[in-house]
Amino acid sequence: MPDNPLQAQLAQLQDDWLQRLRIELPRLAEQANALIRQPDIAPDALPLLRDQLHKLAGSAGTFGYPALGQAARELEKCCQELLRQSPADLSAWHKLASDVDHLQALLQPEEFQATPILEPTTAPERLQVGVLVIEDDGGLLADIDHTLSNYGYNTFGLNAPEQLAHHLQSAQLNALLIDISPGSSGAQLMPELTRLQAERAQPLPLLAISNQRDFATQLEAIRAGAVGFFPTPVDLIALEDCLNRYTQPHQDAAYRVLLVDDDQALAQRYCAVLQAAGMLVDWVQRPEALLDRLHDFHPDLVLMDIHMPDYSGIELAQLIRLNDHWLRIPIIYLSAETDSSQQLAALLKAGDDFVSKPISDQTLVATVYARAQRARLVSHALTRDSMTGLLKHADIKEQVELEVERARRQQLPVSIAMVDLDHFKRVNDNYGHAVGDTVIRALASLLRQRLRRIDGIGRYGGEEFVAVLPNCTSQDAQDIFDQIREAFAGLVFRTADGNFQCTFSAGISACEAPDWECEDLLEVADQRLYLAKRNGRNQVICRHQART
Numbered sequence: 001m002p003d004n005p006l007q008a009q010l011a012q013l014q015d016d017w018l019q020r021l022r023i024e025l026p027r028l029a030e031q032a033n034a035l036i037r038q039p040d041i042a043p044d045a046l047p048l049l050r051d052q053l054h055k056l057a058g059s060a061g062t063f064g065y066p067a068l069g070q071a072a073r074e075l076e077k078c079c080q081e082l083l084r085q086s087p088a089d090l091s092a093w094h095k096l097a098s099d100v101d102h103l104q105a106l107l108q109p110e111e112f113q114a115t116p117i118l119e120p121t122t123a124p125e126r127l128q129v130g131v132l133v134i135e136d137d138g139g140l141l142a143d144i145d146h147t148l149s150n151y152g153y154n155t156f157g158l159n160a161p162e163q164l165a166h167h168l169q170s171a172q173l174n175a176l177l178i179d180i181s182p183g184s185s186g187a188q189l190m191p192e193l194t195r196l197q198a199e200r201a202q203p204l205p206l207l208a209i210s211n212q213r214d215f216a217t218q219l220e221a222i223r224a225g226a227v228g229f230f231p232t233p234v235d236l237i238a239l240e241d242c243l244n245r246y247t248q249p250h251q252d253a254a255y256r257v258l259l260v261d262d263d264q265a266l267a268q269r270y271c272a273v274l275q276a277a278g279m280l281v282d283w284v285q286r287p288e289a290l291l292d293r294l295h296d297f298h299p300d301l302v303l304m305d306i307h308m309p310d311y312s313g314i315e316l317a318q319l320i321r322l323n324d325h326w327l328r329i330p331i332i333y334l335s336a337e338t339d340s341s342q343q344l345a346a347l348l349k350a351g352d353d354f355v356s357k358p359i360s361d362q363t364l365v366a367t368v369y370a371r372a373q374r375a376r377l378v379s380h381a382l383t384r385d386s387m388t389g390l391l392k393h394a395d396i397k398e399q400v401e402l403e404v405e406r407a408r409r410q411q412l413p414v415s416i417a418m419v420d421l422d423h424f425k426r427v428n429d430n431y432g433h434a435v436g437d438t439v440i441r442a443l444a445s446l447l448r449q450r451l452r453r454i455d456g457i458g459r460y461g462g463e464e465f466v467a468v469l470p471n472c473t474s475q476d477a478q479d480i481f482d483q484i485r486e487a488f489a490g491l492v493f494r495t496a497d498g499n500f501q502c503t504f505s506a507g508i509s510a511c512e513a514p515d516w517e518c519e520d521l522l523e524v525a526d527q528r529l530y531l532a533k534r535n536g537r538n539q540v541i542c543r544h545q546a547r548t
């Protein structure tokens with residue numbers, strides 16, 4: 001009995017498939033025998049037999065019976081040939097019937113090779129990160145501590161140089177932040193640190209600070225294993241961004257795969273395998289439902305069977321391509337078709353790739369994963385604001401629409417937050433536009449870090465942001481945004497013209513009537529944001545009364 005849930009599920013699916021085949025194979029043999037008795041029914045009966053053999057050729061290998069799949073493929077070709085020639089000589093029909101009959105003998109269990117499935121792609125929740133900070137400048141050290149703790153990091157220092165080796169073994173330490181300016185205590189520790197890092201299976205991410213920015217200094221940092229280099233005055237927001245990149249797991253949401261296949265047994269198996277690899281899979285059995293499902297499910301990728309009763313996968317792929325909105329979604333054909341000219345013809349009409357059935361679980365996961373990852377990257381590049389990495393105006397609006405619609409369908413709450421920096425014009429006027437940009441990036445980074453992976457966050461205007469929080473009441477949204485507001489107000493921005501702090505105001509709305517559309521929620525959130533500004537700023541309002 002398999003000891004892991006996926007293998008148990010696959011074994012059960014294989015068992016079901018076998019049961020069905022024990023009934024279907026004798027029927028196939030009977031259909032082939034009927035052709036000997038009445039060769040004149042061949043024009044109608046033979047295509048049917050060929051299609052069933054085609055389906056068997058595609059599924060048998062996947063369920064651990066490659067010899068049966070191979071034999072079915074040969075017989076499929078044989079049917080095709082008979083259809084073309086319609087031989088009068090009965091021996092060809094006898095041979096076909098006997099070979100189809102023989103398929104049952106190939107239903108003996110073969111060595112079932114359970115292939116390892118790739119690791120799930122879903123990211124775990126945010127990790128608690130410990131950072132060892134070695135910095136002689138007390139003022140800068142205080143700013144680093146302050147900023148990083150506002151972003152949720154644990155920072156600690158080194159009391160004595162001989163403790164370095166001990167610290168590096170601690171499970172609570174995830175990154176190093178060291179000032180390597182000439183003559184500093186960090187610089188003196190570098191030879192020892194480089195040696196200790198080399199002994200580790202996985203060196204800790206090292207971020208270097210220095211009052212020098214020349215080639216030799218940066219090269220020295222790289223040789224000590226630095227992944228980030230920050231000349232003074234340190235851009236603490238960029239530093240946190242770099243720390244986040246190297247210490248947090250990949251924050252992407254699970255890839256969404258829409259599977260279009262009429263073969264229930266195979267579809268269930270593909271779903272189980274892809275889900276076990278951390279992907280979200282939706283299965284369309286009836287092609288008529290395809291367009292609605294695309295609209296509701298928003299897949300990153302479509303896996304399309306080619307041969308289905310009444311429709312071909314190529315027609316369906318062309319149908320998808322008629323809509324510009326879905327142009328970015330890769331379509332991978334899954335088919336028992338091995339004729340490369342047919343494959344090419346399919347790709348020329350629509351679709352992006354071809355994988356032949358039977359496909360191993362590992363190849364399926366790797367193919368889908370690689371394609372979905374690339375599609376996400378392209379989509380990311382097109383929909384993200386380059387300064388903050390958040391969604392652009394049109395894309396966050398689209399996401400709000402989508403979530404409001406989904407919430408209504410599922411009868412779950414959804415909240416919208418509209419956020420605007422306070423007196424931001426003064427920041428630009430007093431410290432310059434570049435510093436203003438740093439403040440915008442700081443807020444974007446904090447929003448990304450404090451909100452959930454399923455929340456959508458966008459830069460709605462210059463210094464205005466919109467977030468959509470599915471399955472979240474307005475009260476919960478207010479609590480979350482109050483925490484973010486406090487953390488943001490605590491950040492200190494260091495500039496050559498002095499240090500300063502900045503705040504934001506926010507308005508929250510939720511679906512307050514069953515017929516509320518996206519525009520209603522945005523408008524009410526905007527009114528509450530305006531109220532928050534009028535009430536004195538640095539506050540979050542989720543009803544028509546103020547709350548600080």
Ligand SMILES: Nc1nc2c(ncn2[C@@H]2O[C@H](COP(=O)(O)OP(=O)(O)OP(=O)(O)O)[C@@H](O)[C@H]2O)c(=O)[nH]1
Binds near residue numbers: 420424428462533537
């Ligand atoms: N640095 C920077 N500034 C921007 C960007 N986009 C918009 N701004 C500035 O943001 C400021 C917004 O100013 P206002 O709309 O008057 O609002 P405010 O000063 O923040 O005041 P309140 O919103 O009433 O608290 C303007 O000075 C814009 O030039 C940007 O991408 N970078």
